[in-house]
Amino acid sequence: MAVESPARIVIVGAGSIGIEAALYARFLGYKVTVLDSGDVGAHLRKWGHVRMFTPFRDNCTKLGKSALAAQHQDLSLPLGDQYVTAGQYLEQYLQPLAESDLVADCVKRHHTVLSIARSSQTKTENYGQPARSETPLVTLAKDEQGHEYVFESDIVLDCSGVGAQPNFIGGGGSPAVGELAARPYLETGLIDAKGKDAKHYANQQILVIGAGHSAATNICQLSLLARETLETHVTWVTREGKADGQCGPVAVIEDDVLPQRKRMAVEANRLLVDENGHLDHWPETTVKSIHYEPQNNHFHVTLDGKHSGVHTFDRVVANVGYRPNLEMLHELQLDLCPNTEGTKSLIQPEPNFYILGSKSYGRDSSYLHGNGLDQIRRVFAIIGGRESLDLYAEPPSSSNQA
Structure with a gap:
């Protein structure tokens, strides 16, 4: 449902989709807090030596490149058709983007999200009713010292990925003995x-x-x-x-x-x-x-x-795949695929809560970064109530202008 800026948005996860979503939201005037249990691009760091399957042009955005160009005039980005390693992508694009003016003050590193819920409604209340959106979403997080904080917001984007939760190795997907x-x-x-x-x-x-x-x-x-x-x-x-x-x-x-x-x-x-x-x-x-x-x-x-x-x-x-962490979402009203545990659609029964990126695909390993970027574009069109809103679109050429 449409929520006008300057509404408050909590983004869970400071990976590539979380940081891009934060930039998109800040550009539109929303107040943003990004929470991550580690550092920016923590999952990318684990396979920094591996070359990405898709070229750089599929892993960056027009908005991101513009933000970097405005702040780092001497920053040299990879060529669009270049296949960079995850480490190069992190060092040359994602980390500088997280440190850019619009994003840097939003990111709270080493804040592990424990729960996302409504401030005064349990999972069982007001399913499908307008009253469900009348109370804010609350995100409970814990920092490195064990201190807990509550972040209240109008919108939550769960971009936490699946990399922190590997599947089990037992033959049927359950844990093997021991x-x-x-x-x-x-x-x-x-x-x-x-x-x-x-x-x-x-x-x-x-x-x-x-x-x-x-x-x-x-x-x-x-x-x-x-x-x-x-x-x-x-x-x-x-x-x-x-x-x-x-x-x-x-x-x-x-x-x-x-x-x-x-x-x-x-x-x-x-x-x-x-x-x-x-x-x-x-x-x-x-x-x-x-x-x-x-x-x-x-x-x-x-x-x-x-x-x-x-x-x-x-x-x-x-190397048996990954599954989404659904523990922190137990008090939200979700519509998930029964075999992948991914989302059936971008819009969930829980108003103003969205799952983006690889977590939206659940156990389905076919996810590509471009899918997540398209989700960002679509979700902010929904949030902003403007179907044509697209900050990733290329400007029309002069020949097409009146």
């Missing part, structure tokens, strides 16, 4: 095997779980390391066998619009044929239980299926 205790010692991100993570993985027995693009990226990284540290061995476990028409488990989209993604998938599958004993693929296999022994820093993993048995590994990399 996983909750072992979870702090599992790796869930993307490995920099030729850089900062080299010593951690060199000459180790490594278990990689999963058949998506994160797993494929890590298989390629670890293969590079194994060629230089000959005691490195990788066991790749997947629930399914080979993907259709492939020599490995990663599905390849033949007409993929993202060539970087296709190359990664093809390369990971190919390595199973060419890897000379450093890589084994165990298909149709799941994790039944896992036990971590801190005294010797290794894992005992019980596998079920085609390669059942108990095995010992030095490192376990769980």
Whole structure:
């Protein structure tokens, strides 16, 4: 529903979508507070060495570039068709944007959001009724020292992503026996095997779980390391066998619009044929239980299926996807997809509450940054009550002007 500026907006998450949304809101005159449990672009920092699947032009906005040009006349941005790493994107675009005049004073780092609710209405009250929007939204957050704060607002944009909440490794998606205790010692991100993570993985027995693009990226990284540290061995476990028409488990989209993604998938599958004993693929296999022994820093993993048995590994990399954190939204009225836990539409039953970015897709890994930018444009058209509002649009050429 339309809310005129200067209304108050709380944005959860200081990643790329949260920062872009903050800039958009401030440009329109809204009062903005951005809350993040870490620092700006915290998730991007974890895979800063990895080249993004989409070119820079798909990960920036006209509004963002204009804001940077106004403040940093000497700032050199990547070319539009350049495929930058996540670290380059953070350093050259997102971090400067977060430090720009319109955004810098909005961001509260190291504020973990605990709950978002109505100030005086529970989840069960006034469903679908205008009265639901008569009380403000309240966001409860905790800082690094454990102090709690309440932020009252007219609108909340949840841009918190899914990167902080990995899925479980058990065969049916529930925790494997012992996983909750072992979870702090599992790796869930993307490995920099030729850089900062080299010593951690060199000459180790490594278990990689999963058949998506994160797993494929890590298989390629670890293969590079194994060629230089000959005691490195990788066991790749997947629930399914080979993907259709492939020599490995990663599905390849033949007409993929993202060539970087296709190359990664093809390369990971190919390595199973060419890897000379450093890589084994165990298909149709799941994790039944896992036990971590801190005294010797290794894992005992019980596998079920085609390669059942108990095995010992030095490192376990769980690339089984992510799920949205819905705990903080329990008192809000939401309409979520039953299988992905993502949103069914941009507009939720809860008035003036919106989920943007990868969290809106839930467990669906097909999200691209451009989807989130389009959501920003659409949600502010709704908030502003102007269907044609689009701060990302290119100005009309002189030939089209009267």
